[in-house]
Amino acid sequence: MKDIGPIFRSLLRNKLGVILIALQIALTLAIVTNAAFIISERSADIARPSGLDESNTAMFITNLFDSNVDQRQLYRDDLEAIRAIPGVLAAAPTQSMPISGSGWGEDLYSNPEMQSNESVNFGKFMVDEHGLEAFDLELVAGRNFTPDEMVTRSFEAMELPKVLIVSQALADSLFPDGDAVNKTVWDEPNGEQPMQIIGIYDHMQNAWPTSENVNRTALTPEISLFGGQMMYVVRAEPGQLDQVMQAAEAYLSKNRSRIVEIVRSYPEQKSRTYSRDIAMVKLLSGVIVILTGVTGLGIIGLAWFSVTQRRKQIGTRRALGATRGDIVRYFMVENWLITSAGLAVGLVGAVGLNWFLDTQYEVGRVPLWYLPVGMAALWLLGQLAVLLPARRAANIPPALATRSV
Amino acid sequence: MLKMSNISKIYRTELVETHALRELDLHVEEGEFVAVTGPSGSGKTTFLNIAGLLESSTSGLYELDGVDVSQLNDRKRSRIRNEKVGFIFQSFNLIPDLNLADNVDVPLRYRGWSGAERRKAVGDMLDLVGLGSRQNYLPSQLSGGQQQRVAIARALAGKPRFLLADEPTGNLDSEMAGAVMKLLEDINAEGTTIVMVTHDPDLANRADRNIHILDGRASDVIPAISPNVTPLPERGVARV
Numbered sequence: 001m002k003d004i005g006p007i008f009r010s011l012l013r014n015k016l017g018v019i020l021i022a023l024q025i026a027l028t029l030a031i032v033t034n035a036a037f038i039i040s041e042r043s044a045d046i047a048r049p050s051g052l053d054e055s056n057t058a059m060f061i062t063n064l065f066d067s068n069v070d071q072r073q074l075y076r077d078d079l080e081a082i083r084a085i086p087g088v089l090a091a092a093p094t095q096s097m098p099i100s101g102s103g104w105g106e107d108l109y110s111n112p113e114m115q116s117n118e119s120v121n122f123g124k125f126m127v128d129e130h131g132l133e134a135f136d137l138e139l140v141a142g143r144n145f146t147p148d149e150m151v152t153r154s155f156e157a158m159e160l161p162k163v164l165i166v167s168q169a170l171a172d173s174l175f176p177d178g179d180a181v182n183k184t185v186w187d188e189p190n191g192e193q194p195m196q197i198i199g200i201y202d203h204m205q206n207a208w209p210t211s212e213n214v215n216r217t218a219l220t221p222e223i224s225l226f227g228g229q230m231m232y233v234v235r236a237e238p239g240q241l242d243q244v245m246q247a248a249e250a251y252l253s254k255n256r257s258r259i260v261e262i263v264r265s266y267p268e269q270k271s272r273t274y275s276r277d278i279a280m281v282k283l284l285s286g287v288i289v290i291l292t293g294v295t296g297l298g299i300i301g302l303a304w305f306s307v308t309q310r311r312k313q314i315g316t317r318r319a320l321g322a323t324r325g326d327i328v329r330y331f332m333v334e335n336w337l338i339t340s341a342g343l344a345v346g347l348v349g350a351v352g353l354n355w356f357l358d359t360q361y362e363v364g365r366v367p368l369w370y371l372p373v374g375m376a377a378l379w380l381l382g383q384l385a386v387l388l389p390a391r392r393a394a395n396i397p398p399a400l401a402t403r404s405v
Numbered sequence: 406m407l408k409m410s411n412i413s414k415i416y417r418t419e420l421v422e423t424h425a426l427r428e429l430d431l432h433v434e435e436g437e438f439v440a441v442t443g444p445s446g447s448g449k450t451t452f453l454n455i456a457g458l459l460e461s462s463t464s465g466l467y468e469l470d471g472v473d474v475s476q477l478n479d480r481k482r483s484r485i486r487n488e489k490v491g492f493i494f495q496s497f498n499l500i501p502d503l504n505l506a507d508n509v510d511v512p513l514r515y516r517g518w519s520g521a522e523r524r525k526a527v528g529d530m531l532d533l534v535g536l537g538s539r540q541n542y543l544p545s546q547l548s549g550g551q552q553q554r555v556a557i558a559r560a561l562a563g564k565p566r567f568l569l570a571d572e573p574t575g576n577l578d579s580e581m582a583g584a585v586m587k588l589l590e591d592i593n594a595e596g597t598t599i600v601m602v603t604h605d606p607d608l609a610n611r612a613d614r615n616i617h618i619l620d621g622r623a624s625d626v627i628p629a630i631s632p633n634v635t636p637l638p639e640r641g642v643a644r645v
Contacts, residue, residue: 003514010502013543316498319459320512320559321487323480398486399459401498402450402571 007334018338021302025342025378028295030349033374034357035284037366042277048214050098050270051167051204053136056089056236057266058245059097064228066257071225072152078252079130082232085247087240090133094233095126095224096207097266098135098217099273103207108218110174110183112191119189120173122166122216123206126153127233131219132165134233135204140168142181142199145221154225160187161220165199169215195220209273230258241265295378296385299339303331303389307396314393315400324394331390332383339382343375350374406567406598407433407456412465414451414621425451426462427621433600435566438593440612441602448621449602450571456600457490457569458482470566487515491560491597495572497552499544499559505531506540509559516563530558534588550581557588561597568592570601574608586611 011018064071075093082091096103104126107119125131129145142165151159164185171180180197187193204217236244249263264272271278307314314327322330354366414426425448433439443449454460455467458474467475470489474482486492499508506527513523531537534554536547544552553573560568570589574582586608593599601612609615617624 006503006507006510006514009504009507010500013502312498313500316494316500317511317515318483319457319486319492319498321483321515321563323483323515325480326483326515397460398483399454401492401494402454402459404496 003330003333004337007330008337011334011337017302017305018341021298022338022342022345024295024298025339025382026344026346026349028291029343029346029374029378030353031291032288032378033350033366033370034353034363035288036374037354037370038357038363039281039284039288041364042281045209046270046274046277046281048205049203050266051135051137051202051217052098052266053235054266054270056238056241057134057136058234058236058241058248059094059100059262059264059266059269060232060234060248060252060260061262062230062252062255062258062260064230064258067228069257071154071228071230072223074255075223075230078230078232079128081251082234082248083130085244085251087237087244088248089235089237090130091232091234092127092130092134093223094131094134094231096123096231097233097269098123098205098207099209100207100269101209101273105206105208106187108170108174109186109189109191112186112194114186114189116189120170120216121213122170122218123208123211123214125204125217125219126222126224127219128221128223131233132201134235135219136235137201137204137219139165140200140202142197144199145219149221151222152225153222159222160193161195161222163196163198164218164220165201166197166218167204167215168200168202169213170218171197171200173213173216228258229261292378292381296381299335299382299385300389302338303335303386304392306334307331307389307393310393311396311400312403314396315398315403318396318398319401327394327396328387328390331386331393335382335386336379339379343378346378347371347375406435406437406470407431407600408466408468409456410466412455412462412467414448414455414460415463424621426455428465429618429621429623431616431623433598435598436593436596438590438599438613439601440609440615441600441618442604442606442609442615443618447618449618451621452618452623453569453571453600453602457492458486483515487512487563489565489567491563491565491568493553493556493560493568493570493573495575497544497549497556497576499552499555501544504541504543505536505547505555505558508544508555509562512559512563526562526564527558530562531555533561534558548581549577550584553577553581553585554588557585557592561592566598568597568599570599570603572603573601574603574605582608 079091079093082088104124105121106124107121109119128150129147132139132144149163151161153159166180174180174185175183180200183197184194185197187195203215205214206217234244234248245263249260252260317327350371357363358365409429409431412426412429416423416425441449441452455462462475466473469485474485509527509530510523513526528537531540534557536551536554574585577585589599603609
């Protein structure tokens with residue numbers, strides 16, 4: 001740092017190149033910190049556990065176009081056949097899958113006096129007594145459904161379930177003091193449609209990834225017969241999912257009164273749901289790589305040009321006693337000053353850009369620690385980028401000082 | 406002060422081998438003012454570069470201030486250049502982006518002196534060359550003669566015992582050249598050893614000794630070329 005004063009004064013006399021590269025560094029800090037924050041947020045969303053045994057789970061959707069078929073019986077036949085496929089651990093009917101983007105949301109009331117604005121919203125999954133196992137949920141309190149608790153929803157028979165099993169998050173929301181098992185909740189305000197919580201499972205997300213209450217879910221013992229669409233969740237033994245999916249699809253396709261619309265592994269479903277987020281993460285990662293690369297190249301270019309322009313001056317410094325290390329340090333310090341100036345501007349830019357993105361697109365506030373980390377990364381980038389030109393400068397011989405050209 | 410024995414310098418490329426210096430022997434006593442003359446391409450600058458540790462000889466022995474400096478590594482050569490040798494270049498070699506004070510300060514920073522020491526040395530040296538009031542000027546704001554005086558101040562600021570001047574008046578008119586030469590003589594009178602490369606026979610004859618280099622070899626003392634110049638003093642006998 002012994003040259004910092006003269007270097008600073010020298011830079012002030014060569015403003016244009018310095019300002020351009022400092023602005024590039026500022027822009028890089030502003031964009032990279034915000035992009036890294038968005039990437040981090042999106043990646044964290046994608047990485048949230050759904051609660052399922054994801055890599056061993058698949059979903060099947062069929063559509064019945066023959067209205068004469070007994071749909072309730074077809075469910076029974078399908079499930080019996082699927083459960084008999086080698087490698088299947090569990091299968092259950094459902095009308096939705098976690099983080100699939102399409103599901104059923106309802107409200108619950110923990111008190112018959114509560115009004116509609118006091119309800120607790122949750123994501124509902126209509127299953128049978130195999131639902132817990134098919135979704136790989138751990139029952140942490142209470143019990144599972146029994147076959148006699150199953151009800152059917154259809155246009156002809158609108159039975160309502162009397163019991164439900166809730167996620168821990170939903171139980172905590174309904175009864176913050178705990179002990180939700182065996183409590184009565186109501187599906188409608190004013191004490192209508194009471195149901196009893198018979199169990200609590202650990203965790204499962206609802207169908208909507210952006211939902212604020214993504215972890216509030218419940219299983220109900222019912223089968224939906226609306227519209228001919230039939231959906232199954234199947235959990236296979238580890239490593240058996242592909243064979244199970246093929247066998248189940250082959251079975252479901254045998255029935256000519258329906259079409260098999262979707263046969264999809266859960267990881268594929270999840271990546272489809274998050275496809276925009278994944279694309280955003282890739283795009284912003286590319287932006288970060290390109291921007292830092294271009295900035296690094298800009299620093300190399302400026303320093304290289306500077307060395308070429310100042311060969312005689314460097315030779316003179318060497319003649320006057322500068323060691324090779326002194327010359328390398330000179331360029332490192334010079335770059336540090338330029339980078340620091342850029343980062344100072346970039347700091348304001350990063351906060352400003354984040355404010356804009358947050359107010360316009362609700363991306364959230366960048367945590368403060370992103371800024372020093374981003375600055376440190378760009379300082380390091382600058383120092384690494386300038387190393388090559390600096391070493392080239394250090395190799396300029398002192399005898400150049402006495403040469404006339 | 407300076408003792409060169411059998412110094413040779415050969416520049417090699419893939420096609421040619423150029424003998425810039427051939428078994429040159431030279432001895433400069435402490436406090437001497439030696440002029441080195443010779444035609445272009447004779448090896449003057451190579452001699453100066455080797456004498457100032459700007460480059461190494463291909464062979465031979467070089468002792469500076471009693472120390473064999475022929476085989477020193479780059480770091481040690483840099484240190485000796487910084488501490489013992491002052492350089493004055495033909496084209497001044499001031500750093501255009503630095504003001505006069507910062508220019509004079511350059512070698513002192515590499516010396517590791519404190520800020521106070523450096524400020525005092527810079528002020529004293531700029532005062533000595535008559536530019537103390539222009540410390541914040543840029544070199545481009547000065548005449549050639551003034552720039553060379555700054556270069557002399559820079560060369561002297563670290564109190565070197567040995568001053569190497571490469572055509573110090575080569576880019577100056579005669580009036581400015583005379584002033585610079587007078588300054589060098591004053592410095593020499595204070596005890597600094599000076600070796601000056603020059604084309605100018607008049608300036609050469611103002612030195613204690615005049616050494617002529619031709620085809621890389623130093624020849625015997627040259628008699629005064631200009632009839633108007635005072636003959637060399639007795640101590641100016643070349644030990645070639």
